[in-house]
Amino acid sequence: MENVRRVISVVVENESSxxxxxxxxxxxxxxxxxxxxxAPIPNTNHSHITIATKGNLRLIEQIIKQLHKLVxxxxxxxxxxxxxxxxxxxxxxxxxxxxxxxxxxxxxxGGIVNVGLDMFIGxxxxxxxxxxxxxxxxxxxxxxxxxxxxxxAIER
Amino acid sequence: MKxxxxxxxxxxxxxxxxxxxxxxxxxxxxxxxxxxxxxxGFEHILNRHEQAxxxxxxxxxxxxxEVGVAMVTSGPGFTNAVTGLATAYMDSIxxxxxxxxxxxxxxxxxxxxxxxxxxxxRPCTKHNFLIRELSDLPRIMKEAFHIARSGRPGPVxxxxxxxITAEFGEFVYPDSVDIPSYSPTxxxxxxxxxxxxxxxxxxxxxxxxxxxxAVLSNASELVRQLAELTQIPAVETLMARxxxxxxxxxxxxxxxxxxxxxxxxxxxxTDLVISLGARFDDRVTGKLSEFAKYADVIHIDIDPANIxxxxxxxxxIVGDVTEVIEKMIAGLKGKVNPERYLDWREVLERYNxxxxxxxxxxxxxxxxxxxxxxxxxxVGEQAIITSDVGQHQMWAAQHYPFDRPRQWINSGGxxxxxxxxxxxxxxxxxxxxxxxxxxxxxxxxxxxxQELVTAAEYKIPVINVILNNHFLGMVRQWQTFFYExxxxxxxxxxxxxxxxxxxxxxxxxxxxxxxxxxxxxxxDAIEKDKVAFIxxxxxxxxxxxxxVPANGALFNMMLPPKTEDNSKGEK
Numbered sequence: 001m002e003n004v005r006r007v008i009s010v011v012v013e014n015e016s017s018x019x020x021x022x023x024x025x026x027x028x029x030x031x032x033x034x035x036x037x038x039a040p041i042p043n044t045n046h047s048h049i050t051i052a053t054k055g056n057l058r059l060i061e062q063i064i065k066q067l068h069k070l071v072x073x074x075x076x077x078x079x080x081x082x083x084x085x086x087x088x089x090x091x092x093x094x095x096x097x098x099x100x101x102x103x104x105x106x107x108x109x110g111g112i113v114n115v116g117l118d119m120f121i122g123x124x125x126x127x128x129x130x131x132x133x134x135x136x137x138x139x140x141x142x143x144x145x146x147x148x149x150x151x152x153a154i155e156r
Numbered sequence: 157m158k159x160x161x162x163x164x165x166x167x168x169x170x171x172x173x174x175x176x177x178x179x180x181x182x183x184x185x186x187x188x189x190x191x192x193x194x195x196x197g198f199e200h201i202l203n204r205h206e207q208a209x210x211x212x213x214x215x216x217x218x219x220x221x222e223v224g225v226a227m228v229t230s231g232p233g234f235t236n237a238v239t240g241l242a243t244a245y246m247d248s249i250x251x252x253x254x255x256x257x258x259x260x261x262x263x264x265x266x267x268x269x270x271x272x273x274x275x276x277x278r279p280c281t282k283h284n285f286l287i288r289e290l291s292d293l294p295r296i297m298k299e300a301f302h303i304a305r306s307g308r309p310g311p312v313x314x315x316x317x318x319x320i321t322a323e324f325g326e327f328v329y330p331d332s333v334d335i336p337s338y339s340p341t342x343x344x345x346x347x348x349x350x351x352x353x354x355x356x357x358x359x360x361x362x363x364x365x366x367x368x369x370a371v372l373s374n375a376s377e378l379v380r381q382l383a384e385l386t387q388i389p390a391v392e393t394l395m396a397r398x399x400x401x402x403x404x405x406x407x408x409x410x411x412x413x414x415x416x417x418x419x420x421x422x423x424x425x426t427d428l429v430i431s432l433g434a435r436f437d438d439r440v441t442g443k444l445s446e447f448a449k450y451a452d453v454i455h456i457d458i459d460p461a462n463i464x465x466x467x468x469x470x471x472x473i474v475g476d477v478t479e480v481i482e483k484m485i486a487g488l489k490g491k492v493n494p495e496r497y498l499d500w501r502e503v504l505e506r507y508n509x510x511x512x513x514x515x516x517x518x519x520x521x522x523x524x525x526x527x528x529x530x531x532x533x534x535v536g537e538q539a540i541i542t543s544d545v546g547q548h549q550m551w552a553a554q555h556y557p558f559d560r561p562r563q564w565i566n567s568g569g570x571x572x573x574x575x576x577x578x579x580x581x582x583x584x585x586x587x588x589x590x591x592x593x594x595x596x597x598x599x600x601x602x603x604x605x606q607e608l609v610t611a612a613e614y615k616i617p618v619i620n621v622i623l624n625n626h627f628l629g630m631v632r633q634w635q636t637f638f639y640e641x642x643x644x645x646x647x648x649x650x651x652x653x654x655x656x657x658x659x660x661x662x663x664x665x666x667x668x669x670x671x672x673x674x675x676x677x678x679x680d681a682i683e684k685d686k687v688a689f690i691x692x693x694x695x696x697x698x699x700x701x702x703x704v705p706a707n708g709a710l711f712n713m714m715l716p717p718k719t720e721d722n723s724k725g726e727k
Contacts, residue, residue: 013337017274017286028279058464065461071283071303074337 001056005034007082007153008064010049013072014040021070022049031055031063035086035128035150046074052128052151081156087125087149088135094118096141108134119144157328161290162187162321165254168297170197171329174225176216176585177201178209182229183269184256187321201585201614204606206233208578210240210253211604214311215579217249218565219540219586221374223304224251230258231269234315235276239572241311242280246569247395248372250309252300259319260288273315282310287317290325295333302333307340308459309372340458344475344483352430352454352471353487359428359452361500362388365411368395368568369433369457373477376561379432380404382481387494389504391419393434395568398558408504409513412440413704414550417511417713418504420704423448424711425503431455433477436466437569438707446709456480511702513554516720524548524623524694527674528555531593531621534678539591540583542566544576544600547629550700552595574603580618581611591619591682598624598648601689608661611687619681619688622654625696633699637714658689668692 012018019038026033034052041048053063060078067076092101098112101122105111108131110124124134128151135146159167165188169177178201181189192200203209206228213224224244228237234255244251258267274284283303285296293316300312356362370379376399383390383406390400391411400407411419423429429451434440441447444466454471455463463472473480515525528551531539541556542565543549549566558564565583567575576594584592601622611618628646635643655665664686666677674692681688701716 017278020275021278024278062461062465069459069461071335071338 001058003054003056004060005052005054006060006078007084007151008051008053008067009077009082009153009155010051010067010073011041011075011077012047012049013074014045014047015072018047018072019049021072022051022067025066025070026051026063029062029066031059035148037150037152050150050152077155079155082153083156084127084151084153085125086128086131086151087123088131089113089147090122090124090135090138090143091119091145092122092141092143094120096120101138101141104134104137157326158324159327160187160191160322160324161293161316162191164290164293164325164327165297165316165321166191166195166197167327168294168329169225170195172223172297172301174198174223177225177227178203178212178216178582179227180206180209180229180233182233182256184230184258184318185227185233185254185321186256187318188227188254188256188316201581201610203578203581203610205604206236207239207574208581208604208607208610210237210251211243211572211575211578212582212585213251213253214240214244214249215542215565215582216586217244217251217582218579219562219583221562222250223301224249224582225254226251227254229256229269230273231271233269234271234273238276238280241277241313243567243570243572243575244311245280245282247368247567248309249311250304251311252304253311253313255313255315256321257286257315257317260317261319263317273313277313280311281313282308284313284315286315287320290320290323293320294327294329298330299333299335302335303338307342341460341474342458342476342479344456344473344480346483348471348473349480349483350487352473353484353491355428355452355454355471356386356388356430356488357492360496361426362386362428362430362497363422363426363451364388364390365393365423365429365431365434366390366396366399367393367432367434369477370396370399371561373433373458374561375432375478375481378478378481378485382485382488385485385488385494386492387497387501388430389422389497389501391415391422393437393440393568394553394566396434396561397553397564398561401559402557403559408508410553411710412437413442413706414554414700414702415704415710416508416513416554417702417715418508420702420710420713421507422504424709426451429453431457432481433457435462441466442704442710443707446711511715514716515698515701516717518695518720521695522669522671522674522692524625524698525551525555526671527621527623527692527694528552528595530671530674531595531678532557534675535591535593535682539563539593540565540587542576542580542583542592542594544594544596544603545571545573546597546600547625547633547698547700548595548597548600548623550630551623554700573600576600577604577607577618577620580620581607581616584616584618594618594620596620596622597629598622598626598651599628602652605657608658608663608687612662617685617687619678619690621678621690622692623694624654624691625694625698626651627696630700636697636699637703637705654689654691658687663687663689666690
């Protein structure tokens with residue numbers, strides 16, 4: 001079976017060990033985690049965990065079922081119709097072309113967010129595949145550091 | 157009522173109807189043991205090793221279906237319990253294990269006897285808790301028992317820091333649980349069940365594939381009714397022995413790596429697998445691509461994650477086996493023609509006549525299979541049989557005439573050597589009037605041999621029949637077949653005097669080399685009503701047959717020899 005990429009959204013009870021239950025499930029059963037983000041859901045005692053993973057369809061089905069089995073898991077959403085966004089921060093030396101980079105950033109839904117004495121930082125928030133393109137496009141400006149944020153997703 | 161956390165633990169256990177707790181005290185759990193001393197709501201059995209405590213609680217749960225309870229201290233007390241948790245987890249046994257933990261203020265400081273119990277036990281428990289506030293304790297105890305016994309059962313760990321057991325607070329034990337994120341599917345979708353019924357009616361060569369879930373769900377009577385009504389032949393997994401009853405003409409036997417010929421052939425040729433609480437374990441399926449190759453699959457399981465995990469399923473039904481079979485029987489009544497499967501049953505009967513489950517008996521030496529059959533003849537239905545892991549386990553599963561579920565207690569999923577003796581103690585506590593026999597080997601018995609002392613002290617008279625071939629037999633068998641007879645670390649010729657060992661621990665011991673001595677020893681052990689070791693010298697090089705080599709196709713079985721192979725000589 002062919003490998004597919006899937007974004008799985010998990011709503012969990014916000015308790016101290018819940019992330020280790022989820023990451024441990026993936027590690028213990030040999031499932032792949034591409035990115036993982038966690039944040040509390042406002043005004044609830046729940047958290048939202050977004051996991052991007054890869055595997056054949058049977059494996060993806062297993063992952064979803066195994067996630068469901070965990071006691072603090074309320075909901076597992078796996079949807080092909082997800083709006084996905086990922087953020088990336090890129091640090092450049094001050095000598096780099098600010099104008100070029102700013103134009104690039106705005107083309108990818110971002111901009112320059114910080115300028116210091118010897119560096120400046122660009123930020124982009126876009127679909128994961130576009131973020132990947134952006135990272136490739138800025139490579140020629142010799143970035144000092146790149147930090148990607150992991151995928152967050154919401155059902156359409 | 158105001159009380160300390162330790163007393164709350166005891167009150168919760170009493171409220172849950174717990175009669176027996178198996179455990180071992182230590183620093184972090186001492187407050188609870190102080191309260192155990194003061195109460196008389198339940199009995200505490202002091203095993204001589206924490207692993208044995210957990211296996212004993214497990215054996216108790218397997219024997220009577222209630223939640224087994226064990227109690228251990230922090231650090232090494234807990235880590236010793238891990239094998240017991242994993243054993244229960246793999247076989248879905250309802251159990252609550254309570255462990256002490258260092259005080260909250262010391263957690264994370266590498267304190268004395270501190271270990272991250274919830275971290276370690278996460279992959280081998282159904283769920284676990286670390287109690288951080290005394291006010292959570294009653295709720296968590298209630299939830300632990302609920303989670304352990306509901307849905308697909310399993311072990312639950314409750315880790316309690318020492319300062320919480322000392323703190324005082326108000327105790328109100330909740331009547332019900334409220335875990336919105338946890339609601340197992342029990343009922344089974346009627347539309348799916350109807351489709352499955354249609355498939356059964358249309359099938360030509362259907363087969364009931366019965367797993368441990370049928371035992372856990374107490375579905376034995378219904379499974380027998382389903383078979384009786386439809387006249388569909390049945391195979392049992394290792395965990396399901398006893399569900400159909402040995403005398404049932406529709407039972408072909410056990411399937412899998414050491415399944416009998418007709419069972420494995422039935423699975424290879426069936427056109428409709430009806431899986432009742434089985435999970436298509438690799439020891440059952442052999443090579444997956446050849447497993448039930450010509451069949452559609454109806455898979456009934458309370459755990460949706462089991463369905464479609466290994467085998468493509470045509471009729472998935474998530475639900476409790478009992479509930480689903482009830483509906484199936486109702487739907488099949490009057491609609492199914494039992495004559496329809498007559499040809500199929502005849503083919504299978506012919507397979508069984510061709511290669512029955514057999515061995516070649518001997519006058520010179522006791523064959524392990526004979527010993528097991530003999531126990532069956534002498535105590536049969538009224539005994540509970542536990543076992544350790546290895547050749548003796550497979551022979552017991554093949555040759556003992558199990559008549560009812562929960563009569564056969566063994567570690568199937570994890571395959572834990574050292575399980576049988578403490579599990580026998582648990583089973584005997586659950587059913588003091590039944591004869592409880594642990595069929596074991598000279599390798600396994602030493603892995604929890606200290607339980608002789610527990611059994612003697614508490615007068616729990618279980619009988620250990622040691623089928624002694626002076627080998628780690630199953631590994632030796634693989635070395636014979638697949639490693640050109642290089643017996644690397646499997647020769648156990650150097651061994652203790654088992655009779656003297658039993659006697660040194662206030663039990664009773666027997667050395668047996670002949671069939672007459674075997675009968676006499678077993679009868680005497682039952683009469684003496686004392687913990688016993690019956691050390692039986694058996695044929696050294698006997699192999700378990702049939703055998704499907706690992707990852708081979710089920711129909712490619714190595715069959716038992718028709719005549720005795722004497723090239724190995726009886727040493």
